[in-house]
Amino acid sequence: MSEPTTMRQTLKRGFALSPEFRKGFGITLTLAGVAGLGKTAVPFVTQQVTDRGLLAPDGVDVSIAFTFAAIGAALLIGATFVERIVRIRMVVQAEEGLATLRIKAFDTVHDLSVLTQNADRRGSYVSRVTGDVETMRDLMQWTGAAMMIAAFESMIMLVVMLVFAWQLALVVIVAYIPTVVMVKVMQPRIMAAYGRVRARAGDLLAATGEQLVGISTIRSYGVHRHMRDDLARTNRDIVKGDTRAGWLGTSLFSTNAAAQSIATGLALVVGTRLALDGAVSVGTVVAFAFLVYSFAGPIGWIIEMLAEMQRALVGWRRVIGLVDTPVVVADPGADGTPIPRGRGEVSVEGVRLQYPTGPEVLKGIDLEVPAGRRIALVGETGSGKTSFVRLLARFIDPTGGGVRIGGVDLRDVPMDDLRRSVAIVPQEGFLFDGTIRSNLAYALDESTSAEDLERQALAVFESLGLDGWLAAQPHGLDTPVGPRGELLSAGERQLVAIARAYLRDPDVLILDEATSAVDPATEVRISRALESLMRGRTAIVIAHRLSTAERADLVAVMDAGELVEVGSHSDLVELGGTYARMHEAWVAQTR
Numbered sequence: 001m002s003e004p005t006t007m008r009q010t011l012k013r014g015f016a017l018s019p020e021f022r023k024g025f026g027i028t029l030t031l032a033g034v035a036g037l038g039k040t041a042v043p044f045v046t047q048q049v050t051d052r053g054l055l056a057p058d059g060v061d062v063s064i065a066f067t068f069a070a071i072g073a074a075l076l077i078g079a080t081f082v083e084r085i086v087r088i089r090m091v092v093q094a095e096e097g098l099a100t101l102r103i104k105a106f107d108t109v110h111d112l113s114v115l116t117q118n119a120d121r122r123g124s125y126v127s128r129v130t131g132d133v134e135t136m137r138d139l140m141q142w143t144g145a146a147m148m149i150a151a152f153e154s155m156i157m158l159v160v161m162l163v164f165a166w167q168l169a170l171v172v173i174v175a176y177i178p179t180v181v182m183v184k185v186m187q188p189r190i191m192a193a194y195g196r197v198r199a200r201a202g203d204l205l206a207a208t209g210e211q212l213v214g215i216s217t218i219r220s221y222g223v224h225r226h227m228r229d230d231l232a233r234t235n236r237d238i239v240k241g242d243t244r245a246g247w248l249g250t251s252l253f254s255t256n257a258a259a260q261s262i263a264t265g266l267a268l269v270v271g272t273r274l275a276l277d278g279a280v281s282v283g284t285v286v287a288f289a290f291l292v293y294s295f296a297g298p299i300g301w302i303i304e305m306l307a308e309m310q311r312a313l314v315g316w317r318r319v320i321g322l323v324d325t326p327v328v329v330a331d332p333g334a335d336g337t338p339i340p341r342g343r344g345e346v347s348v349e350g351v352r353l354q355y356p357t358g359p360e361v362l363k364g365i366d367l368e369v370p371a372g373r374r375i376a377l378v379g380e381t382g383s384g385k386t387s388f389v390r391l392l393a394r395f396i397d398p399t400g401g402g403v404r405i406g407g408v409d410l411r412d413v414p415m416d417d418l419r420r421s422v423a424i425v426p427q428e429g430f431l432f433d434g435t436i437r438s439n440l441a442y443a444l445d446e447s448t449s450a451e452d453l454e455r456q457a458l459a460v461f462e463s464l465g466l467d468g469w470l471a472a473q474p475h476g477l478d479t480p481v482g483p484r485g486e487l488l489s490a491g492e493r494q495l496v497a498i499a500r501a502y503l504r505d506p507d508v509l510i511l512d513e514a515t516s517a518v519d520p521a522t523e524v525r526i527s528r529a530l531e532s533l534m535r536g537r538t539a540i541v542i543a544h545r546l547s548t549a550e551r552a553d554l555v556a557v558m559d560a561g562e563l564v565e566v567g568s569h570s571d572l573v574e575l576g577g578t579y580a581r582m583h584e585a586w587v588a589q590t591r
């Protein structure tokens with residue numbers, strides 16, 4: 001994952017990814033400047049009220065004092081109003097920018113190959129799309145702009161101080177040197193501490209998710225204490241990192257508080273001396289005390305917010321890292337070549353595959369499956385069957401050779417078209433929380449009307465011989481399936497998954513035969529439905545039962561990443577090789 005390393009890179013890439021953050025930002029900042037200027041009027045007005053009103057040479061001039069006080073009040077009210085506009089603009093910009101970033105992050109997660117999405121990364125993705133984006137909210141909504149306004153106010157104050165009494169201004173500058181040094185030293189450390197916190201938060205999410213999914217295994221092995229200790233360790237790391245960042249932030253804050261007191265004290269001492277010498281007026285010294293206050297206030301606030309900003313930048317950096325993860329399986333989109341409909345011949349040429357984390361698992365596979373034929377893939381566990389069908393569905397790309405369907409190399413096929421032409425029925429029919437109907441809807445275009453969906457769905461269940469089963473469901477198509485389809489039995493989930501694939505009407509089917517046992521009635525329903533589903537289509541079946549291989553047109557035997565035998569069941573039995581041995585063992589076991 002290519003995360004930006006510096007603050008400048010983060011801001012540059014971050015603004016490019018969410019242009020909304022920058023849209024109209026010039027106006028927002030100008031308004032913020034106006035608000036800041038309005039506030040800076042207070043020391044001026046105070047000076048005028050003191051020197052020209054209260055300490056006027058001819059006695060107290062009430063009308064001048066009153067006029068300047070009224071001007072000051074009007075400016076302050078105006079500034080507050082403008083500040084409110086600035087804030088509203090910032091909230092809108094921030095929410096729009098964050099929404100865009102979330103969508104881009106979701107899109108990347110969808111586009112990443114199944115390979116990149118291995119279990120340990122999934123939690124990190126979730127935390128990036130959710131938690132990390134959230135850490136940015138305050139910065140984008142207000143803190144960022146407010147920090148700029150505050151910096152602007154302090155700069156103006158510094159200039160004003162220099163104009164008012166440069167000697168006193170120098171005293172203030174010297175008092176603040178330690179704060180500047182501390183910020184330089186602490187900033188990268190705070191960022192590093194937050195970096196660790198966010199990374200561990202991702203780990204925590206991944207571990208929690210895994211433990212929830214595996215709760216029955218954890219219970220049955222009684223390892224919940226051990227698992228909880230693992231979570232507690234990660235949790236402790238988060239607390240440690242957060243505490244360290246907080247501690248570093250506080251040390252900055254203390255340095256700044258000391259600088260503020262020293263600056264004010266020194267300015268008053270030196271100011272009184274200068275006033276006694278007649279170098280500056282008493283009004284100037286009084287106003288200068290206000291100036292120091294107005295200069296130090298925003299700086300103190302910036303320092304306080306600095307840790308918050310670092311936290312947000314770390315979050316931003318992590319989301320950018322996710323969005324910029326290279327998509328290995330690239331979609332040619334509209335520039336691609338669709339697979340001609342009705343052409344389901346599969347041609348595999350010299351296909352090799354090596355996962356980044358291990359040795360080569362497919363070592364040069366050649367295979368031709370004519371359109372409309374059924375081929376059974378058999379082989380020992382780990383021989384590469386799943387990896388092979390992943391390539392056919394283009395979940396990953398081969399490291400060598402290529403796969404063609406209907407004469408088109410899969411890398412040239414637009415993903416939308418590929419998903420229409422090739423459907424997969426996995427071992428475990430995954431259903432989304434909703435109803436049977438909503439799960440079938442995924443197979444059709446979004447534009448399909450409700451009536452069309454209903455008509456097609458009922459026809460599919462009938463064609464698959466499942467109309468009786470559907471009628472027995474409490475609410476027919478509207479029967480709820482629960483999260484992951486858990487309100488249905490494993491076999492019933494499989495039935496819905498088969499119906500879903502049938503609705504899609506693909507030319508090529510990839511089936512991973514279920515290994516888990518289901519009741520005999522469901523078993524019969526599943527195999528009948530599968531027969532109907534496969535009729536007239538090219539089917540590649542990972543066969544875990546040799547009875548399935550017996551019924552296929554062709555059998556392909558995989559062994560340690562190689563296709564060692566291809567032929568009809570009877571030919572291969574006759575050949576007396578690997579398949580014949582597997583078959584013999586199976587017959588001995590089952591008959």
Ligand SMILES: Nc1ncnc2c1ncn2[C@@H]1O[C@H](COP(=O)(O)OP(=O)(O)OP(=O)(O)O)[C@@H](O)[C@H]1O
Binds near residue numbers: 115357361379380388
């Ligand atoms: N995502 C992955 N990353 C790294 N290695 C993997 C990955 N998936 C599978 N492998 C490795 O590839 C090899 C082939 O695995 P594959 O799942 O394709 O075999 P299989 O024949 O389908 O096995 P089974 O019948 O048990 O499902 C194995 O050695 C496995 O460890």
